[in-house]
Amino acid sequence: MSHPLLIKNGRVLDPASGTDTLRDIAALDGVLVSPNALRGLSGVEEFDATGLVVCPGLIDLHVHLREPGRPDKETIETGSRAAAAGGFTTILAMPNTIPVTDSASTVAWIRQRAQEKACVHVLVCGCLSQGQKGEVLAPFASLKKAGVVALSDDGRCIQSAELMRRAFEHAHMVGLPILDHCQDESLTADGVMNEGYWSTVLGLHGWPAIAEEIMISRNAMLADLTRHRVHCQHVTTAGGARILREARSRGVPISGEICPHHIALTDAGLEGYDTNFKMNPPLRTQADADALVEAFREGVIDILASDHAPHCDFEKEVEFQEAPFGILGLETEAGLFLEHLHHRHGIPLMDIVRALTMNPAKLLQIPKGTLAEGAEADITVLDTETPWTVDKHQSASKSRNTPFHGQTLRGRAVATFVSGRKVWDLAGFYGE
Amino acid sequence: MDQTEIRESIVRMASDIARKEPNYPHAVLLGIQKGGVPIARALAAELSSLSGRTIAFGSIDVSFYRDDLGQRLPYPEPTVLPTDINGRLVILADSVLFSGRTVVAACDALKDYGRAAAIRLAVLVDRGHRELPIAPDFVGKYITTEFHQKVRVRDDFVAVVTYPNPTTP
């Protein structure tokens, strides 16, 4: 069992209770307790959080751990370490593994592996369709029984409106939220970057905004029809934000998430054909990035996630159109959101923390994202001000594919506590 | 060398050519780009007045034939041959003869245009320091120089020889 834990003098931000005050946080036997409960106990581990922000452990509901199937890119062990180094205590593993996570046995394998190797909580997302082929629904009920907390075909998108409607209906009955990668594949054939000025200049096949917006619209209509909660992953366009705003204003159970790169970068970054700027969905325009920030400020989009997508160097070291999509995310995520949402756009820390804790917890219906006494003691300590420079060579991930190498950001996680035990701080990792 | 001295040299070279090359009225004078072109023009004019008929005059560029391409990139100038050089007497003209490499390049270039009956070399200044077995047939003036000095006849030809660094430190 871990030592009793006392995090002292921090600015405690707990969106679930609306707390924003200087006070101590205490944990005993992996559970949050009143600091008074530690009185008289010996061996209390203390952490001085003076000048720092103490918040519920961050949750990232969009992470590719690549295991099973591609342990050369990432493993559950290395991915969870990257999560801890980014301040995340809970991550949701996307199901596009090899094999894909469309059966109870694969779910069981991942959960077993996570138990043995992961230093943070790893939750499992199951497939929407068998083999992620978009033809036949995956067995939602048995997936749920095996432990999945959400359903997604991330990386792919069910194209048939009918199959998607049945997925909504079935998932509603089973009680699992749907996370959808919104992409009309007929409009993105051969597409590798945002369709617009830069795709015209670079001669690369365009991936139009409307390919995403058509599917967000479809999802809004299906959510309205079935009254089932759908979450649109990595929203990237002004139009997508507008559709979400309209649907949510009518009470449709739909939400969206923003990934850091879609507000920190634009398609102009592709000028040199750097494959670290190749994402799915693609980097859009500055107007889109600005619209996303505004949508977040308004609360239209209220979940933040990384879409952590590790790839080997040799896979990215190819012609642009041949390279795989995606970049590392976990270790730069908090820094990028603090830099771009808080420092540059003045968005309150409370809103950012809420979108990384309470809101994803509510979507996944898990008892996390809170500093309430009695809850599991997952805690993240943030330094929201000190500038630091991203160094991909220091990453805990197995891969190095990030376009942010060398960038200076204001703010990052400085310590991560999982179940009352410190697993990482700036000095490194703390093993069993 | 001042203006008058150069003019006198040209006149003297022209009469040398007329004396040693009885066939000179049918010669082609080719200036090596760029410095040799005004020399060739002046020599052709002088020889024309000596012979009473127009002496053919043109230019030849040696950029592509240099053996130091890659170390420096000469800008190619036009090669203008006023006539077929096959079987003709060609008089190459240049302003300054130094290592001899430009002359060799000019001979290489000429070979690609035809087979001249003979090729002669006329230079306004021979400053020595030859690196190849090249000797001029007609010389305006011999000047003793240090290897690192620079000798230049200005473009307008009615000009002076300059010693930008007479005593190289």
Add this chain to the structure above:
Amino acid sequence: MSWKKKDLLDIRSLSVEEIGEVHAAARTFRDVIAREIKKVPALRGKTVVNLFAEPSTRTRISFDLAAKRLSADVVDFEASSSSFRKGETLIDTVRNLEALNAEFIILRHAAAGAAQFIAERLSAHVINAGDGAHEHPTQALLDTFTILQNRGRIAELRVLISGDILFSRVARSNIHALTKLGATVVLCGPATLLPDTFRELGVEISHDFEAELPKADVVYLLRIQHERQRAVYFPSIGEFVALFGLTSERFRLCKPDALIMHPGPINRGVELASELADGRNSVILEQVTNGLAVRMAVLYLLNGGQAPLEH
């Protein structure tokens, strides 16, 4: 002489002066290739690799001959893009070529950015001979050279480029070259193959071919690359010809001295009537001859380029 670039990757990053240097050198090489001995020793001892990962006859032959006219040793390497995908990666292939001391790599590749990708990773000089739908810089250099030879200037000319613009690297390179040199460029073609985003490149856009013909000093026709496109872009070749084919009848709308240009190969009777291709206004074969001079000029200039490696 201010040429500093190690590679020729695109027109977009060239200055007006750099384009002018290529044209000036090309003028000299036009003289060289007109003589009886059409060869100079400028690239003697250098190795040029023609790496064509996409089928092409004319561009490959033009580069091949250009390098040989400069006395370089030329190695031809033809490989379909698919064999790259299956086997060795592009970067491994070119690193092998560099290990064999190739000083120049001329790359034709189906992937946009492929030339820049290898140029940043090699010390060899790289010439882009067409990368996907991105650029084909030597084509635009020879096209503008041909217009200059015929018109003496490019500024204030109105150049109509018609056909499949979306997938055309020739169109992109010419848009950059012509606008840099002061021409007004008008793009014409079916709406599906000419999206409005092209306007942002500083050109005019029209879908009315007949309205544009009387105003054009140069009519530049692009091949309609049906094999490259999915059928969704255009109903049929017939529909294309009906709207955008330069027929003899439509030609009567043109200025009497309008130049007709085409990068080849021509689909006779599709984008261009056969009699016009061979007619008085056509400079299509001049383009081919100038292509040789321009490619010699590019090889010659790059050989002297001293730009440091970017990576």
